[in-house]
Every structure is written in structure tokens, then in C-alpha cells.
Amino acid sequence: xxxxxxxxxxxxxxxxxxxxxxxxxxxxxxxxxxxxxxxxxxxxxxxxxxxxxxxxxxxxxxxxxxxxxxxxxxxxxxxxxxxxxxxxxxxxxxxxxxxxxxxxxxxxxxxxxxxxx
Amino acid sequence: xxxxxxxxxxxxxxxxxxxxxxxxxxxxxxxxxxxxxxxxxxxxxxxxxxxxxxxxxxxxxxxxxxxxxxxxxxxxxxxxxxxxxxxxxxxxxxxxxxxxxxxxxxxxxxxxxx
Numbered sequence: 001x002x003x004x005x006x007x008x009x010x011x012x013x014x015x016x017x018x019x020x021x022x023x024x025x026x027x028x029x030x031x032x033x034x035x036x037x038x039x040x041x042x043x044x045x046x047x048x049x050x051x052x053x054x055x056x057x058x059x060x061x062x063x064x065x066x067x068x069x070x071x072x073x074x075x076x077x078x079x080x081x082x083x084x085x086x087x088x089x090x091x092x093x094x095x096x097x098x099x100x101x102x103x104x105x106x107x108x109x110x111x112x113x114x115x116x117x
Numbered sequence: 118x119x120x121x122x123x124x125x126x127x128x129x130x131x132x133x134x135x136x137x138x139x140x141x142x143x144x145x146x147x148x149x150x151x152x153x154x155x156x157x158x159x160x161x162x163x164x165x166x167x168x169x170x171x172x173x174x175x176x177x178x179x180x181x182x183x184x185x186x187x188x189x190x191x192x193x194x195x196x197x198x199x200x201x202x203x204x205x206x207x208x209x210x211x212x213x214x215x216x217x218x219x220x221x222x223x224x225x226x227x228x229x230x231x
Contacts, residue, residue: 033217045222103217109159
């Protein structure tokens with residue numbers, strides 16, 4: 001079974017600064033996908049970024065980027081130029097590859113990020 | 118606009134009652150999922166369905182039941198056997214075999230036992 005660990009329950013960052021959210025995972029799989037989801041106060045889950053484990057290049061989406069360390073089983077999210085709208089809960093998630101119709105996401109416990117004006 | 122609709126937004130249940138949470142999607146997605154969210158627990162998988170008339174238990178299926186009679190609909194029933202049902206429930210969907218691109222989520226139902 002896969003596990004996803006987010007050890008920091010809360011973080012705070014000043015507006016316009018950079019913050020990094022940590023995530024580690026445990027799996028015996030070689031091919032898999034990793035995700036970061038954002039849940040703002042509205043509680044709507046929003047996909048922020050995804051990473052394919054067989055790709056060495058770290059994924060980026062505008063101000064969001066990841067540091068994927070496969071050997072260390074680490075998948076951190078960096079948010080640059082933090083904005084007030086980034087205030088949310090962030091979840092790291094794992095999915096095995098090659099499962100076809102049986103694709104299931106395993107989530108970490110989440111981290112609450114507050115952006116200070 | 119395509120999306121997932123969960124209703125009601127808030128639901129109150131008395132002890133010993135069964136309640137049903139609705140999840141409808143117009144995305145033509147094959148796979149649908151139910152997750153439960155508790156403070157400090159993340160999201161945990163209750164049930165999932167890949168095709169009509171077929172579904173599988175997730176990690177915390179006890180006390181819950183589902184049906185998948187139509188592709189668009191995946192209702193979740195919280196039965197009286199669920200001892201601690203107060204939680205936030207999220208429904209999600211993906212195109213068949215394309216879950217690796219991430220899920221689309223509904224806006225959730227907050228269930229409270231009174």
C-alpha cells in the first residue's frame with residue numbers, strides 16, 4: 001500500500017515571498033504520478049500540478065513548481081510570489097501508473113497555508 | 118458548463134437514520150469516486166466505480182453503500198451502521214483510464230449528526 005506524508009500541519013508566508021510545502025511518500029512502484037491539490041475556504045478541490053515519476057524534469061505551472069526527488073521519495077511544492085488567493089489547504093496525492101480504469105488517488109493529510117498581507 | 122454537482126450542500130442526520138448524498142456529473146466520465154474528509158485526516162476513499170452497475174470498496178467502506186445505475190449518477194448512502202458519519206464528503210470523476218490527469222471534484226456535502 002502507498003502512503004503519503006505531509007508532516008507540517010500549518011505554514012505561513014508573507015505576500016510576494018516564496019514558500020515550499022513538503023511531501024514524502026512510500027511506495028514499491030516504479031511508475032506513478034504525483035499531484036498537488038489546493039482546497040481554498042470554498043472547499044472546492046483544485047488541481048495545482050502533476051508530476052510523472054518517469055520524467056526527471058520537474059513540473060512547473062506559472063508560480064507553482066515542484067522539486068521531485070524520486071530516490072528520496074520526496075515531492076515538494078514551491079509557490080513563488082505568494083498571493084493572498086493562495087491561502088488554502090494543500091494536499092499531496094499519489095496514483096499508481098498502469099492501473100487503467102482502477103486509478104485511485106491516495107492523499108496526504110494536508111497542510112494549511114496562510115498568506116499574510 | 119460541464120461539472121460535478123453534489124447536493125445538498127449541508128445535510129443533518131438524526132441518530133439511526135440513513136441519508137443519501139447525491140453526485141451527478143455531465144462530463145461523460147466513466148469513473149466516479151467518493152471521499153470522506155475529516156480535520157487532520159486528509160481525504161479517504163469510501164467507494165469507487167469504473168463503469169455502470171459496478172463499484173468497489175475503498176479504504177473505509179464500512180457503514181456506506183453506493184449504486185451506479187446511470188453513468189451520470191453515483192449516490193452515496195450513509196447508513197445507521199456508520200458510527201461517526203459527521204464529515205465533509207467529496208465526489209470526484211475521471212474519464213475512463215485517464216485518472217492520471219487528475220480528478221474533477223464536486224463542491225462537497227457537509228453531513229452533521231444531530
